[in-house]
Amino acid sequence: AQTVTQSQPEMSVQEAETVTLSCTYDTSESDYYLFWYKQPPSRQMILVIRQEAYKQQNATENRFSVNFQKAAKSFSLKISDSQLGDAAMYFCAYRSFPQGAQKLVFGQGTRLTINP
Amino acid sequence: GAGVSQSPSNKVTEKGKDVELRCDPISGHTALYWYRQSLGQGLEFLIYFQGNSAPDKSGLPSDRFSAERTGGSVSTLTIQRTQQEDSAVYLCASSLRGGGSTDTQYFGPGTRLTVL
Numbered sequence A: 001a002q003t004v005t006q007s008q009p010e011m012s013v014q015e016a017e018t019v020t021l022s023c024t025y026d027t028s029e030s031d032y033y034l035f036w037y038k039q040p041p042s043r044q045m046i047l048v049i050r051q052e053a054y055k056q057q058n059a060t061e062n063r064f065s066v067n068f069q070k071a072a073k074s075f076s077l078k079i080s081d082s083q084l085g086d087a088a089m090y091f092c093a094y095r096s097f098p099q100g101a102q103k104l105v106f107g108q109g110t111r112l113t114i115n116p
Numbered sequence B: 001g002a003g004v005s006q007s008p009s010n011k012v013t014e015k016g017k018d019v020e021l022r023c024d025p026i027s028g029h030t031a032l033y034w035y036r037q038s039l040g041q042g043l044e045f046l047i048y049f050q051g052n053s054a055p056d057k058s059g060l061p062s063d064r065f066s067a068e069r070t071g072g073s074v075s076t077l078t079i080q081r082t083q084q085e086d087s088a089v090y091l092c093a094s095s096l097r098g099g100g101s102t103d104t105q106y107f108g109p110g111t112r113l114t115v116l
Helices: none
Strands: A003-005 A010-014 A019-021 A024-026 A032-039 A046-052 A064-069 A074-079 A088-096 A110-115 B005-007 B010-013 B019-024 B031-038 B042-050 B065-069 B075-079 B088-095 B111-115
Touching (some): A003 A088, A010 A019, A019 A110, A024 A074, A032 A064, A032 A074, A046 A064, A046 A074, B005 B088, B010 B019, B019 B111, B042 B065, B042 B075, B075 B088
Parallel strands (some): B010 B111
Antiparallel strands (some): A003 A024, A019 A074, A032 A046, A032 A088, A064 A074, A088 A110, B005 B019, B019 B075, B031 B042, B065 B075
């Protein structure tokens, strides 16, 4: 079974600075997808960024980028120019390639605080 | 269009009572997922519906939990004889196809269940 580990229960960063959230995972599959979701106090999970394991290029979405290290099974999220609205719980998640189970496997989450 | 909606937003019940939680997916989405978010267990998969296929019930924690999806749209998660450990936020998600590199799970705001 796949597992996802987020070793940082809480992180904080000054507004406008850069922060990196860590995620590692364990799988025997060669093809899969990785995601970062954001959960603000409203509880609604919002997709931040996705990465296909077969792509070597790291995904980027505006101020959000990932550092995907397939051999190390590491998938960190970098948030640049942090904004107050980035404060939330961040979850790393894994999903198998289409032939496998389509459920998301989540890490325990990292609570990100932005200091003004 | 409208996102995934869930009702009720909050539910308080007494131990031993049955509860029903409702999920309205995004129109046209063929896949629907239920997850549970609790303090002790994090975010865990419960059940997955894809079109007319038999649902993947591998995440249901006990036979007190069941779910159905009527007409390929609305889904109801039923918990019978509720226990205090069932207290959690129950999240529903839907996706267009239930697989593929660009298939994204969109989440509802969840139902917070409290069992007294």
